[in-house]
Amino acid sequence: MNRIDIIIIGGGVSGLLCARELSNSGKRVVLLERQALGKESSWAGGGILSPLNPWRTPEPITELCRWSQTTYPHLAKELHASTGIDPEWLPSGLIFLDCREIEVAKAWADRRATRYESMAINDIERIEPNICPAADYSLFLPDIAQVRNPRLLRALRTDLQHRGVELLEQHPVDQINIERGRAVSVVVNHQTFTAQDYVVTTGAWSGLLASNSGLPELPIMPVKGEMLIFNAPQGLLKHMVLSEGRYLIPRKDGKILAGSTIENAQFNKGITEAAFEALHAFATSLLPALRQSNIEKHWAGLRPGSSNGIPTIGPHPDVSNLYFNCGHFRNGFVMAPASARLLANHVLQQTPIVSPEPYLPETKM
Template identity: 50%
Template sequence: MHQILIIGGGAIGMLTARELSMAGYRVAIFDRLKTGRESSWAGGGIISPLYPWRYADSVTALACWGQEHYRELAEQLSLDTGIDPEWTQSGLLVLSPEEEETARQWAARSGSRIEILDREGIASREPAIDNTPDSGIWLPDVAQVRNPRLVKALHKDLAQRGVEIHEETTVERLLIENGRICGIETDEGTYRSDKVLICAGAWTKQLLGELGTTMEITPVRGQMILFKAEPGVINRITLENDRYIIPRRDGHILFGSTLEHEGFDKRTTEEAGEELYRIATSRLPALKSYSIEKQWAGLRPGSPAGIPYIGPHPDVAGLFVNSGHFRNGVVLGPASSRLITDIMLEREPILPPAPYALNAPREEIDA
């Protein structure tokens, strides 16, 4: 019998499996596709919430913990697996002058570094931007990872640690007896365990539906486009009107993303691609010299106020959840994975777990 079964092999599931394995537990992961190929692969890899001051302090706490540990995580994965997640401190430039006071207040509460830049300061940070506004918000400590490389490194790391990875395996139902989890039933067989963790992203609510849980996790489609440019065309992550530009080390530039409530439809649309291209090239005219190399879509696990569900199921002993990270799975992943591991193993938690409980209230804050 495996001591712990994890449903979902995205970044959240794999990071949690790594934590549990490092604590000495035998772990098996089950994923309906290949590990890391859903929202973990499709996102941008920014190690910060977009407009972090718009989120509850509980989200900020997870993000800050992850930001403090991400470079070490990426370097260790690179050393152990030979796959470099490309942790890069690009900084985040937010072109939203109307939010400067809110950003100042958030920075004072969280201890985060920000600077308010004038037009010249913005141009010095990112000269490629056209129509520079009068002021902007600069977060110099924000970094990024190349998320496809991150999940590849995690997969290899888990395999080296002896974690059993079941890909293209559908979990058909949870096995519950007398109010306690006792395993899962999959299309390849039954697996018994007295501890099961659900990290299934947008599909989490489907798995828990038969239990009548009140968790609100819904799929939110996000489409992005990718330019193949030259290194140095743009050097900073830049955010304006909910659209972000992310430069990679090799010259690739990501631009996204949409927010669409279309159920589990993951198709890309010509309309979204044209809109993203128009906005990207209007902000960065230099991109007109480069073609779109790729367009794709992913399904984020949306949750109320973007606060993830991290903790035990209130009605089924031995059943746990780590899901609902919305747009912030990459940045919140290390902290949420450590926190759920602390909870499952009854260790002193890195953060107070109450705000993330499955039945905790989740309310939007005033931005």
Template identity: 35%
Template sequence: MNQSSSNDIIMIGGGVIGLSIAYELACRGKQVRILERGEQVGREASWAGAGILPPAIPDSALDPSEKLRGISHQLHPQWAERLQHETGIDTGFHRCGGIYLARKPGEAASLAGYVSLLNQQGIQASEITKYELLDLEPTLDPDQFHAAYLLPDELTLRNPRHVKALAKACELHGVQIYTECEILDIECINGSITGLQTTSGAVRGGKYCIAAGAWSSTLLKQVIDIPTGIVPIRGQMILVEGPKNLIRHILNEGSRYLVPRADGKILAGSCEEEVGFQKGTTPQMLEQLANFAYSLVPALKEYEITMSWSGLRPGSFDGVPYIGKVPNVDNLFMASGHFRSGIHLSTGTAVIMADLLEGKESEINFEHFRISR
């Protein structure tokens, strides 16, 4: 490669966070290069998720994390429309709504508390009767649930399509994307990054941003010893080939869910496993996910499970992503640790990180997301 430009912004990582920041910067006229260690961009956690976008409102947010979620939620419809217009790719963005279910009294009480908090923030969430549940989702057995709530503003998109659209849009706006480009060394002199040594040659730019998901902490340690607490958390998924409209809403129970697609495919997930950087599925977990799906929607037993996969989410020790400038390094920034919310928070993260990289004021308090917390 051996490219050098003091005006370029170098994104280290081509997942949904890196692609989104690059896209936002390119739309503002900046020169951006993305360095991705994999054969293709966006093929790790960004590709593997279910694409659930829970409702959020920025103006009533109780803390900066919720404000970022609210900003992102408001941006997603705009980005979906813009990406389809620019690339011709339908990302599968859809306002299908979500139904939250509880089968035990304790779970019902916990869910009621969560819904009360949502209502205080102005987010529409209402309890529905068994008859209303059956009307909304005829394949469910309403008698097995102690409580059910409808969140009409829950959205969904298809991760692989969204990532493809972002990559194409980046290229259309002049972003240079280099795949199979692994960082070997980060050169830092007097508190400033002077260049990168990669498997594709030397790379030099003006500013650098680490957005490498679960691998971000390893890269950061090459520059400065700041323990971020970013760890890979494996999630497993299955896909059932169902008929169209077998279910119409996202069905949530605790940390697990069923997500319908317009073509009839239904995703069932997920889990949280600390197994290091070990990807892959296990028979035991796939069986658990299938049993969960069948218990929620018995009609799914009639249809075939055609795919299963896993992804490594970048978890953080406190559930808050790391977003901002890296301390004591003039031109190094970081956006990682979004855990299960990478797709959802990607749009807002892109906007506030682009503001930061341009030296502009942001409506978000970066102290909440600081790298050295």
């Protein structure tokens, strides 16, 4: 194999976007994925391009979200043009139903010059005639967008293939070999890969990979989330709706996602009857017409949970050529473009897009 500049381990949205950023700078990048690309948390997520309570979100997360939110429409357009696959970036807006913190939320939106509308029940009925709001204090943020995860992941994969990035599936990395403060190789399927730099983007499995490599364990733990998708007719719902911590997301073709549960189940991704019942009851009580739609799929994913949801991005303090970009918890899709750019800033020794301190691995260990 030719000289490799950078090995990326893990092919979810974090790894794929890091590969794109780094290959853009002329680096020869190889991505190693233990199974098929983009089939874990990144595939399982809802693709809402905002934290669920943006006014309560820690500033380091907000910073990455803000950068990504301006980048996403261009990224989606570029990927669509280069691959023919439309990631369906859609500014469908998000209605926060029965928003008990409405004054805090409005003050936050005013500070950020974010457009909003406070809504009474009859306002909601005007824009979403099929849903049943319970209370008279809802907030609508019309500029919150979504993307369709599987499509974005497929587009990224095709785009990287066009760029000549080597994407090696069924390549599980058990450990990173480290000698005298430098990562020197990884061995996969009896083949040794060496590179100048190594990037870990293994989502919920990042802590495991660090400890298998003899490093202090990163505090990243799997947090299971289950979702349903309804085969609903087009136009039943136009905006994303959040109520009591759960949400409905209408896709471009009319299908509606209902999510999500939050559960500590270690690495068990099994779906449960209880989650099905809870999500189904939530969705059909909010949007009764969904009782007529069948459920196309029920699935679970493992979010890369971290204690405050602030991702780990940057070089390992004791291994100079080993970098991490992981632990994005519930906001990994919205933060992905900014996280990948910040990671690339570290590797390429560029001026960082945001202050890098809050994300550095040494602040997490």
